[in-house]
Amino acid sequence: MGDAEIRESGQSVTSRALSILAAFENTTGSLSVSRIAQRAHLPLSTTYRLIAELEEWGGLRRGSDGKYQIGFRIWELGQMAGRRLRDRAHPFLQDLFELAHENVHMAIREGVQSLYVDKIYGTKHMPKISRLGGRLPLHATAVGRLLLASQPDWFVDAYLERELEAPTPKTVTDPVELRAIIEEVRATNYSVTNEQMRLDAMSLAVPVVFNGGVVAAVGLVFDSHRSREVPRLLPMLRGTVERIENVMRGGTAGLH
Amino acid sequence: MGDAEIRESGQSVTSRALSILAAFENTTGSLSVSRIAQRAHLPLSTTYRLIAELEEWGGLRRGSDGKYQIGFRIWELGQMAGRRLRDRAHPFLQDLFELAHENVHMAIREGVQSLYVDKIYGTKHMPKISRLGGRLPLHATAVGRLLLASQPDWFVDAYLERELEAPTPKTVTDPVELRAIIEEVRATNYSVTNEQMRLDAMSLAVPVVFNGGVVAAVGLVFDSHRSREVPRLLPMLRGTVERIENVMRGGTAGLH
DNA sequence: TTCCACTTTCTCATTCAATGAGAAGATTTT
DNA sequence: AAAATCTTCTCATTGAATGAGAAAGTGGAA
Numbered sequence A, B: 001m002g003d004a005e006i007r008e009s010g011q012s013v014t015s016r017a018l019s020i021l022a023a024f025e026n027t028t029g030s031l032s033v034s035r036i037a038q039r040a041h042l043p044l045s046t047t048y049r050l051i052a053e054l055e056e057w058g059g060l061r062r063g064s065d066g067k068y069q070i071g072f073r074i075w076e077l078g079q080m081a082g083r084r085l086r087d088r089a090h091p092f093l094q095d096l097f098e099l100a101h102e103n104v105h106m107a108i109r110e111g112v113q114s115l116y117v118d119k120i121y122g123t124k125h126m127p128k129i130s131r132l133g134g135r136l137p138l139h140a141t142a143v144g145r146l147l148l149a150s151q152p153d154w155f156v157d158a159y160l161e162r163e164l165e166a167p168t169p170k171t172v173t174d175p176v177e178l179r180a181i182i183e184e185v186r187a188t189n190y191s192v193t194n195e196q197m198r199l200d201a202m203s204l205a206v207p208v209v210f211n212g213g214v215v216a217a218v219g220l221v222f223d224s225h226r227s228r229e230v231p232r233l234l235p236m237l238r239g240t241v242e243r244i245e246n247v248m249r250g251g252t253a254g255l256h
Numbered sequence C: 001t002t003c004c005a006c007t008t009t010c011t012c013a014t015t016c017a018a019t020g021a022g023a024a025g026a027t028t029t030t
Numbered sequence D: 001a002a003a004a005t006c007t008t009c010t011c012a013t014t015g016a017a018t019g020a021g022a023a024a025g026t027g028g029a030a
Helices: A013-022 A033-040 A044-057 A072-078 A083-100 A142-149 A153-161 A175-188 A224-250 B013-022 B033-040 B044-057 B072-078 B083-100 B142-149 B153-161 B175-188 B224-250
Strands: A060-062 A068-070 A103-110 A113-120 A135-137 A191-194 A201-210 A213-223 B060-062 B068-070 B103-110 B113-120 B135-137 B191-194 B201-210 B213-223
Touching (some): A013 A044, A072 B072, A142 A175, A142 A201, B013 B044, B083 B201, B083 B224, B113 B142, B142 B175, B153 B175, B201 B224
């Protein structure tokens, strides 16, 4: 079991346990004990011991093949994260889906990425790019640009200085051009992107404002050749977000 | 800070950290450090130290009021739990919602409860009983009875021997009566309940079978006075589940 | 304003739980 | 059948976790 990794001393037990959980990030499917040990950079015996504890608690679940998966207790716990926003927005996102019959999604900013916290879709248009719980760069999607535009200039500048990925040949990565786009988003309070993540898709998004700040962005994705639908879809989006903002303020039970 | 709790010695660090996370279960909103300490049955200083680590990792998030909430990293991780079933079933559940225009939900069994792992609803009928990530007893809902009926007799017997809660006066809690109901569910392969969780609601559910076993149940909830809709809704449910079972078997990318 | 009750933050000497190499067995691959 | 890989488990050693308590912070009442 060649432990050629750099043994980071001074690690806390908790951080070891958490690194085991983190081993499941960006992974589809289940992992064996030794693969988890590799990914977590932990000795095998330590991994084994910690896994046993996590499994007993319900954080990990062992499949019939002996491999491990994230357990439903973690999923349940996760439902408590950002519930105020997610719970209140969801019914309106569903209404929007029925009205527009296009994929609806809502994202928040997490670091330099947008995190998709809700998503409405049927079998007709299965999402090809964003996934519930998935992350995408801020500069190449409508929701992302909105979330970026809501940040202070120093953040935008720092973001644009980095190496920006280009999922399609049409993806704008030029800092100057993007700066101008951000300014326009700020001025118009909505964002449209065309073929920035896929060559056949475009998206439209508007911000969700709460307590004077942008807390999320709600967007639609549809075929890139239907750009003339934007004037029809934008008011729907705006109306949806307005309703969300209302319930967020009003608020029934005292969440958060 | 009277630590009058029974100090359970022989506790592992991991279990302490996990008990801090568990403190957020069955809680709406955020918790202060001392409240977490109470709920986790841990000394304050220990709690403080562990919280700091969890926060740094992203498992907890501190609000502007100083209180803590579950962080989005846990939510993201949770998305990996049971993904195969949830991801594949979801689009069909959405289709079903559009077709039936009734609340759709999918639940799995976790111990002696059903856990609602997906839920489709708009503003029209907001769910009054089950919540995404919530749990309900097995004997008082259609999905629950189905999940119970799918278990071996020894499990059913053990379940019925316990004290069964009755959310409404009409809830059946008599073991003999429930046994008969379970048998009927087994025979007909679907389940209808009327006013078992609320006096104005009824529900209908069918099982999702995979690898020869019931892995989940899909159900609809609607007004209790619309019981004659059952013959119309049941085929829709059956069709939906059939499609789900097909993609589970077929399978595109090699999930799980 | 001051007082009081409660919460958060942090330190440090002590101790108890975590550690991981390695052995043995199980399982899969060649 | 041998080789390779993975899982399980033990135990002497060590170092990270512990929690009482001090100090500072917060907020409400009078």
